[in-house]
Amino acid sequence: MSLIILLLVWGINGNVFDTSNNDDSSITVALASNTVVDSLERLKSSKPPAPSTKVLPEDKPNDAGGSIIVTWIKSADDVEEDELVKEYLIFRSGTRDGKFELIGTASKGFEKFVDGTTIDGTRYYYMVKASDGVLHSQPEISEAVSSSAQWFHTGRINMLVATLIISFLILWFIGQAKSGKEIYIRSIAGLEAVDDAVGRATEMGKPIMYIPGIMDMDNMQTIASVIILGRVARKAAQYETPLLVPCSRSIVMSAAQETVKEAYLDAGRPDAYNADKISYLTDDQFGYAAGVDGMMLREKPGAIFYMGAFYAESLILAETGHSTGAIQIAGTAMPSQLPFFVTACDYTLIGEELFAASAYLSREPLLLGSLKGQDMGKAILIAILVGGVILVSFGFTKIIAWLTTG
Numbered sequence: 144m145s146l147i148i149l150l151l152v153w154g155i156n157g158n159v160f161d162t163s164n165n166d167d168s169s170i171t172v173a174l175a176s177n178t179v180v181d182s183l184e185r186l187k188s189s190k191p192p193a194p195s196t197k198v199l200p201e202d203k204p205n206d207a208g209g210s211i212i213v214t215w216i217k218s219a220d221d222v223e224e225d226e227l228v229k230e231y232l233i234f235r236s237g238t239r240d241g242k243f244e245l246i247g248t249a250s251k252g253f254e255k256f257v258d259g260t261t262i263d264g265t266r267y268y269y270m271v272k273a274s275d276g277v278l279h280s281q282p283e284i285s286e287a288v289s290s291s292a293q294w295f296h297t298g299r300i301n302m303l304v305a306t307l308i309i310s311f312l313i314l315w316f317i318g319q320a321k322s323g324k325e326i327y328i329r330s331i332a333g334l335e336a337v338d339d340a341v342g343r344a345t346e347m348g349k350p351i352m353y354i355p356g357i358m359d360m361d362n363m364q365t366i367a368s369v370i371i372l373g374r375v376a377r378k379a380a381q382y383e384t385p386l387l388v389p390c391s392r393s394i395v396m397s398a399a400q401e402t403v404k405e406a407y408l409d410a411g412r413p414d415a416y417n418a419d420k421i422s423y424l425t426d427d428q429f430g431y432a433a434g435v436d437g438m439m440l441r442e443k444p445g446a447i448f449y450m451g452a453f454y455a456e457s458l459i460l461a462e463t464g465h466s467t468g469a470i471q472i473a474g475t476a477m478p479s480q481l482p483f484f485v486t487a488c489d490y491t492l493i494g495e496e497l498f499a500a501s502a503y504l505s506r507e508p509l510l511l512g513s514l515k516g517q518d519m520g521k522a523i524l525i526a527i528l529v530g531g532v533i534l535v536s537f538g539f540t541k542i543i544a545w546l547t548t549g
Contacts (some may be wrong), residue, residue: 317512344445356451
C-alpha cells in the first residue's frame, strides 16, 4: 500500500507535480493533493465500470478490404450525468488466447469503432474495455472475423442502372446512325458560321488561322479541336485558301499535320497541302501568345478559329485578332476564359458545344450516336430529378434513398 501511495505522490499516469520555481506552488500542491485523494478513493472502492457487452466485429461492407467494424452495447455506467465511463479501449489479437494489443479508443457514448489496419484473410479477435481513466471493466472476447474486398458496392445500384441505361441509349443511337437514319442535332450558330468564315477569308484573299489551344493531345479539348480542324481544312482545300496552324505542343503539331493532310486528300487537292504552314512555336504560354500575335499582325488572316483549352493568353489572342478585322470563332470548355471570347469574338462555342462540334461537323455515326445517346440519358436523369422533387414535396420521401449513392 505504501508503494501505491508513493507512486501517486510522484504522479498519476507518469505526470510529476513539480513546484520548484513556481509562484503558484500552493495551487499546484493542492491540485496534486486532490488528484491523490480522488485516486485513493477510486482504488479503495476497487469498482471498475460495468462492462460493455455483445462485442460484434464484422467485415466492413462495400469496401476494398482492409477494414473491420467493431460494434458493442455500451456499459450500463455510460450515462451523461456520470463520469464512471470516460472512454472505450479496443484491443485486438490474432488468437483467442494470445496477447491483445490496444489499437484505438472510442469516446464515451459511442458503440462503434472501425479498424482500418487489418490484413485481408487474417482472422482477428476483439475485446472492448470500458474505462474511467483509472480502472477498466472486464472484457468480452468476440468471435474471430477477417476482412475482405467486395466485388460489388450495393449502395450504388442506382448508378449501375443509370450507367446501363445511358450505355444502351448510346449503342442504340450509334446503330441508328450507322443504318442511315437521320439523327437530329440542334443547330449551333458558331458551327453554322464556319463555312461563312472560310468563304469570307477566300473572298478577301487572306489566309485562315486555326489555333488548337495550348494543351497537349492528352486533353479532351485538344482532341475535339483537332477533329474540328479536319473540317476547316477540308473547306480551305476546296476554296484553295491558305491555312495557318501555329501549335504550342510538338505532338499537337504532328497530329494537326496528319489531319490537314488527310483533309486535303479527301478534297482532292493533295498538291495544295503545305506542311510548313502547320508549325510549332514554343511550349511557353506567353511566348506562344506573342508568337501567334506576331503572325496575326504579319499575315492579316481573314478568319481566325480558337478551339481548345486556353488560359490567361485567351484575351491577348482574341484582342489582337479583333484588331486585324478578322471574323473570329472560338470554342472552349474553360469557364474562366469564356467571357473574354464572348466579348472579343463573333461566335463562341460554350462548354459541351465544343465536344458536340466534332459530331456536328463530321457527321460520323459513332460520334453522332454517342452525342445523341448522352443527351437522351441526361434528359431522362433531369426528368427523374424533377419527378423526385415533386414526389418529396408530397411526402413520398423514399425516393431520396433510391437516388442517394452509398
